[in-house]
Ligand code: SF4
Ligand code: SF4
């Protein structure tokens with residue numbers, strides 16, 4: 001059986017999710033044993049005309065990004081979004097909460113006309129995404145889970161439930177009991193409740209659960225005497241695109 | 249049954265005495281306001297006066313996560329996990345939590361018996377302690393008294409300055425051997441009052457629930473619910489789980505693991521082919537409550553909720569199972585007395 005051909009692309013992100021940043025030294029040979037990497041700007045020259053799996057990092061925020069992602073999608077059999085920016089627009093989405101002209105002026109000043117910009121979009125809002133590796137940054141463990149499933153020809157399973165589930169499995173004391181705002185109830189699990197486990201609140205970096213009950217979430221904040229506006233600002237940090245229109 | 253008296257200061261001595269015979273698991277402080285059952289290293293860390301632990305002792309027999317087997321793809325072989333009898337003392341257990349263990353024994357022992365659970369249940373010794381009902385307990389309404397000693401090997405009943413100690417089984421008696429305790433003569437104290445009640449007489453249980461399928465309370469509750477599944481995960485009579493296989497990166501083998509799951513979670517109601525049986529939170533909430541008061545109860549005649557109050561106490565949205573059930577009873581009574 002021929003090895004799957006893999007291509008890796010980066011768009012707008014902080015590079016925290018880039019595969020070469022994840023300390024894969026121990027697994028790299030194992031990964032390479034399963035696949036042929038045919039395109040990867042950071043590590044090699046050249047372009048490929050076709051690939052079985054495309055891994056995409058970063059959000060889409062310029063007209064050029066949109067052009068490139070369509071090309072990636074055309075050539076890829078399977079497209080996987082890596083990290084919060086690619087999956088839901090991530091932190092870059094904060095830009096979308098301000099008028100785009102203001103953002104251009106602020107960032108590029110006089111040169112703003114040289115740099116066309118768009119709201120920061122999730123890859124899935126432009127082309128079809130087959131699988132996600134969530135998180136900011138995504139973790140090695142979750143990447144390997146999805147990667148292994150794909151090379152074995154299995155469907156990667158993405159949790160739909162909230163961070164509270166993993167938090168409860170660990171018998172953590174809920175941070176609401178300590179007067180903190182936690183976005184765990186509407187945030188997708190998969191991180192093993194990383195933040196609440198170390199006594200921190202969840203900021204929703206993995207995106208929202210499908211069909212989040214944000215009205216009920218708001219009630220929870222009110223009932224606990226917490227600041228709803230502050231909570232919504234936190235939710236915007238990683239999920240500006242996901243909550244757009246739900247509450248301004 | 250002979251009753252002894254144990255001064256509060258001597259609890260540590262009792263724990264140390266037991267610990268010398270078998271491993272002891274008991275409530276410890278966890279976080280700022282919580283308590284959890286943990287293995288006793290230092291007897292002084294044991295807390296007997298606690299309202300509730302997030303996870304009942306169920307977690308020792310049916311752990312939140314466990315590996316069921318490891319498999320080898322190259323050899324096409326597998327080996328199941330080495331599960332051992334617990335053979336330990338569970339110290340400071342509340343009566344409702346032992347009631348929950350007995351319910352799990354029923355569910356996991358019948359049909360296709362749950363081997364791992366049954367194995368771990370072996371050699372478990374239970375030392376109970378009475379408790380003051382708090383703002384969430386309502387076990388009195390489902391027939392479980394805070395001073396109910398049934399099923400325990402040893403029971404401690406709280407007094408102002410100590411505990412009445414009773415050995416209720418031979419195992420319990422033997423464990424107390426060698427401990428010099430004065431006899432207790434004065435009888436038992438009155439038990440504390442419950443602040444929470446469900447008004448559902450057992451004789452009417454099946455009937456009320458049979459009339460509750462279309463009650464509007466399900467949809468009303470769903471509006472406030474975030475579907476986080478906490479109410480399932482903390483319930484001592486819940487036993488549902490999901491099983492997942494993980495293959496290592498070399499693709500030479502892996503593990504089959506399971507973890508707790510719950511009927512409030514949408515994925516749980518999904519089946520192969522993508523069909524989801526209970527799409528809406530209202531359907532799932534009804535299913536959860538029916539699992540505690542109807543489905544198994546129709547079979548056994550008993551509520552499967554032990555009134556621990558956890559699902560309400562830990563629900564961030566403040567959804568109360570007591571309010572839900574009382575609403576069902578109230579609506580049933582209204583309809584029952586309405587002339588046709
Ligand atoms: S700390 Fe956050 S994630 Fe954990 S149970 Fe509480 S709300 Fe849920
Ligand atoms: S707990 Fe929340 S913020 Fe922290 S890693 Fe998990 S999803 Fe991200």
Ligand code: SF4
Nearest residue numbers: 473474476477479563
């Ligand atoms: S704990 Fe509360 S919010 Fe969470 S699923 Fe249960 S009822 Fe809904």
Ligand code: SF4
Nearest residue numbers: 483553554556557559
């Ligand atoms: S349904 Fe709620 S009150 Fe009843 S046993 Fe379960 S967690 Fe306790």
